[in-house]
Amino acid sequence: AEAQLRQSQKMEAVGQLTGGIAHDFNNMLTGIMGALDIIKRRLASGRLEGLDRFMDAATGSAQRAAGLTHRLLAFSRRQPLDQKPVDVRQLITDMRDLFDRSLSEQIELLIRPAPDCWAATTDLNQLENALLNLAINARDAMPDGGQLSVDTRNVTLAPGDVPSLSRRGQETQDFVAITVRDTGTGMSAEILEKVFEPFFTTKPIGQGTGLGLSMVYGFAQQSGGGVEIESKLGQGTAITLYLPRSLADSTPDIPDGALVPAGAG
Ligand code: ADP
Numbered sequence: 001a002e003a004q005l006r007q008s009q010k011m012e013a014v015g016q017l018t019g020g021i022a023h024d025f026n027n028m029l030t031g032i033m034g035a036l037d038i039i040k041r042r043l044a045s046g047r048l049e050g051l052d053r054f055m056d057a058a059t060g061s062a063q064r065a066a067g068l069t070h071r072l073l074a075f076s077r078r079q080p081l082d083q084k085p086v087d088v089r090q091l092i093t094d095m096r097d098l099f100d101r102s103l104s105e106q107i108e109l110l111i112r113p114a115p116d117c118w119a120a121t122t123d124l125n126q127l128e129n130a131l132l133n134l135a136i137n138a139r140d141a142m143p144d145g146g147q148l149s150v151d152t153r154n155v156t157l158a159p160g161d162v163p164s165l166s167r168r169g170q171e172t173q174d175f176v177a178i179t180v181r182d183t184g185t186g187m188s189a190e191i192l193e194k195v196f197e198p199f200f201t202t203k204p205i206g207q208g209t210g211l212g213l214s215m216v217y218g219f220a221q222q223s224g225g226g227v228e229i230e231s232k233l234g235q236g237t238a239i240t241l242y243l244p245r246s247l248a249d250s251t252p253d254i255p256d257g258a259l260v261p262a263g264a265g
Pocket residue numbers: 133137138141182184185186187191195200201202203207208209210211212213214236237
């Protein structure tokens with residue numbers, strides 16, 4: 001019954017949203033048509049100076065609309081994950097540049113993977129995407145600057161330890177936990193309740209789609225893990241992704257020297 005209730009709440013949210021999207025999309029089209037109309041009249045009367053301003057406005061609106069459909073498609077497609085062992089320590093170290101470019105100068109970036117970080121079984125591209133989404137949300141929550149940190153922990157969880165985690169069976173299971181923490185605005189209880197709903201956003205039209213966290217959530221669940229959020233209004237937010245440990249990284253119990261690399265000798 002609870003699952004049913006959740007399903008019907010979801011459908012209601014989808015209905016509200018569709019309306020919201022149509023509204024946003026309409027605004028973008030209105031912008032394009034308005035600009036085109038001005039361009040047409042200016043062309044007819046030969047007033048060409050300053051025309052590029054309207055051309056840029058039309059292009060900008062069209063780009064925002066394209067961005068919105070792109071994200072909607074990516075969201076509805078929900079491609080199957082390409083699950084492989086991912087070296088999480090390596091991945092987040094390699095993402096430093098990407099993070100840096102997405103942040104403002106007033107944000108201090110700390111990337112601190114655990115030295116003994118386990119590998120995770122997940123989709124490398126989608127994990128990268130999810131982390132970038134979290135970093136951008138963190139940036140938006142710190143308009144006056146602050147600190148963004150990315151840490152990892154190896155955790156062994158028993159069922160119920162992290163309630164939001166999708167868990168099969170009763171055994172304990174190993175996870176790689178990746179926490180993205182900011183010192184930003186934090187969220188109120190009302191906002192916190194809704195953040196995973198697709199299309200829920202508190203950002204202005206054109207800036208937020210409300211798809212970021214619902215995609216992160218779907219991805220983590222599909223990976224066999226989950227997401228946990230801790231947030232304090234005025235203090236900041238920590239979002240932790242739990243991804244199942246890959247055993248592919250564990251060194252087999254073979255004495256030194258017994259492993260001969262392929263192609264060697
Ligand atoms: P979007 O970023 O497009 O709004 P998301 O699904 O990523 O969509 O986020 C939904 C909402 O959750 C945001 O609009 C914001 O209100 C809130 N939020 C997400 N991450 C943070 C954060 N790190 N700090 C404060 N609020 C956040």
